[in-house]
Amino acid sequence: MSFILPFLVAFFLLPFVQKFLQTAERLPEWHQRIRIGRLIAFGLLLVAVVTDSEKLPPPIFFGLLILVAGPAYLLKEEVPNARLLFWMIVPLGVVFLIDNLAEYWTPRFYENYDTLFQTAKSIVFVLSFVLAIIARNQQREFNKQRQKLDQEEENNRILEAKKLDLEYQVAERTAEITKQKEELQQALEHLKATQEQLIQSEKLASLGELTAGIAHEIQNPLNFVNNFSEVSVELLDELKSERARPKEDRDEGLEAEILDDIFQNLEKINHHGKRASSIVTGMLQHSRASTGKKEPVNLNALADEYLRLSYHGLRAKDKSFNAKMNTFFDESLPKVNVIPQDFGRVLLNLINNAFYAVQARSLSQPENYMPTVTVSTQNTDQGIIIKVGDNGTGIPEELKSKIFQPFFTTKPTGQGTGLGLSLAYDIVTKGHGGTIELDSVEGEGTTFTITLSV
Known part of the structure; x- marks a missing residue:
């Protein structure tokens, strides 16, 4: 070998x-x-x-x-x-x-x-x-x-450890919630209902953006209430002084005039109080979950309300911002059967987006640029048409096909969830049997057109 x-x-x-x-x-x-x-x-x-x-x-x-x-x-x-x-x-x-x-x-x-x-x-x-x-x-x-x-086995061990840690955290958090149960029971139930859907969070977020606008709208009628109340107090003091004089020296004509003024002031206080109440009622209705029940709604009033609230809300964040608001409302427009909460959210989202676009363009445009947001309604043979337009930044051609997709947004991180337009599209098409169309030119502006059958 x-x-x-x-x-x-x-x-x-x-x-x-x-x-x-x-x-x-x-x-x-x-x-x-x-x-x-x-x-x-x-x-x-x-x-x-x-x-x-x-x-x-x-x-x-x-x-x-x-x-x-x-x-x-x-x-x-x-x-x-x-x-x-x-x-x-x-x-x-x-x-x-x-x-x-x-x-x-x-x-x-x-x-x-x-x-x-x-x-x-x-x-x-x-x-x-x-x-x-x-x-x-x-x-x-x-x-x-x-x-x-x-x-x-290692992954299972890690998962088991995380599970135990999570169970501990859940138990700890549950104990904290239990302590506050009596005080927060009603709010907690509402929170659980809203947490079940991310879309509902988007709806409430839109209301949050209007907080400053709501405060501005409520402040005006409250100022009237305060002013007329002060004047009424002065008139009452004057009436009290007149009544304190001897009967033969009292001027009954003056007393009647003062009483008429007080009556008019109280009517004005009542009017502006109801105005403030209607604003709060409308916002509470907006914040509630949709009932799914359609009812006759004045779309002109609804659109005008959200246009002003959205504008003042943006102004509260940026005092230097100004924009022109054009409204072309068809007075012959009948009340339309819609779900008020849902359709209000559609208008609010479109108007908020319009103001966001003109604000973004105003930051880069020369001084002669005038930010403009236009809302119009029209009663046609094809149905009720609502348009929300702006002369803002516009939407690039390659993004138009994605604009109604869930979670797609052109806003910076943290400023948009990407659910607003997707939610609006579903509400209009599925909830109301209508259509929503986009017409946009980059650098010139955007118009959303909603068509509802009567």
Whole structure:
């Protein structure tokens, strides 16, 4: 036997087996034996080469095979494919053992059947090589599956830890909420209802943008109430003084005039009080969830109301902002059956967007630019037409097809949810059987046209 075969076993097979079986972790004693045996084999093979000895390579070869077969046999139940590795080594050792015994004990028989022996060695060598490749591939696949399972276990462990942490946080938060239950029960129920849908949050957000506008609109009638109340108090003082005079000196004409003035003041106080009340009622109606019930609504009054509220709301945020508001309301417009809360949100969203667009353009345009928002209504044979237009920044052509998609917005992060126009589209088309169309030129302005069948 040539020294090349034991050399190949020592150089390639032993490291392969150590790595394949992971003997360093599973069988540290055998790992040490293989390492020492490998070094001894290299030393003996060097002696065999120097002395040109043919007796040393066979025992070195079989000794190395024993070193390989030992851990493979011991780990056949623990390591997948260790059994395959063992049966790869055994035929190799048996065939080469028979070959060496025949060569030394029956040399004439060996010479006669030399071809048979060489063929057998070649077959078993190729078979062992193939089995080694198969074992290696299967081991790799097993390692991949093992890593995948380990990763899944780790993920499950992390998820379980997060779940426990989340349950703890939920329990802690629940305890806090329970303490405030009596005070916040009504508000909490309302919050739970609104939290069920992100769209409802968008509706309430639109109302929040009008807070300053609402305050401005309420302040005007309150100022009238305060002024007329003060004047009425002065008139009452004057009437009281007149009544305190002797009867023959009292001016009954003056008293009647004062009483008429007080009566007129009270009528004005009542009128402006009702005006403030109607504003609050309208905003409360806007904030409530839709009842889904249609009722006759004056769209001219509704559009005019939201136009002024939206403008004053923006003015409260930016005192330097000014815009021209054009209204072209068709006086022949009949009351239209709509869901007031829902359709009000549509108008509010379109008007808010219009003011946002003209404000954005005013920041980059010369002084001669006049921001303008136009709202119009028209009673036609095709139906009721409501238009909300502006001369703002306009919408780029490539974005027009996306403008009604949920969560799409051209506003900076934090200034828009992308639900407003999507919600408006659904309310008009699905809730009222109408249409909403966009006409926009970038840099010139945008117009939304709503058509409702009568």
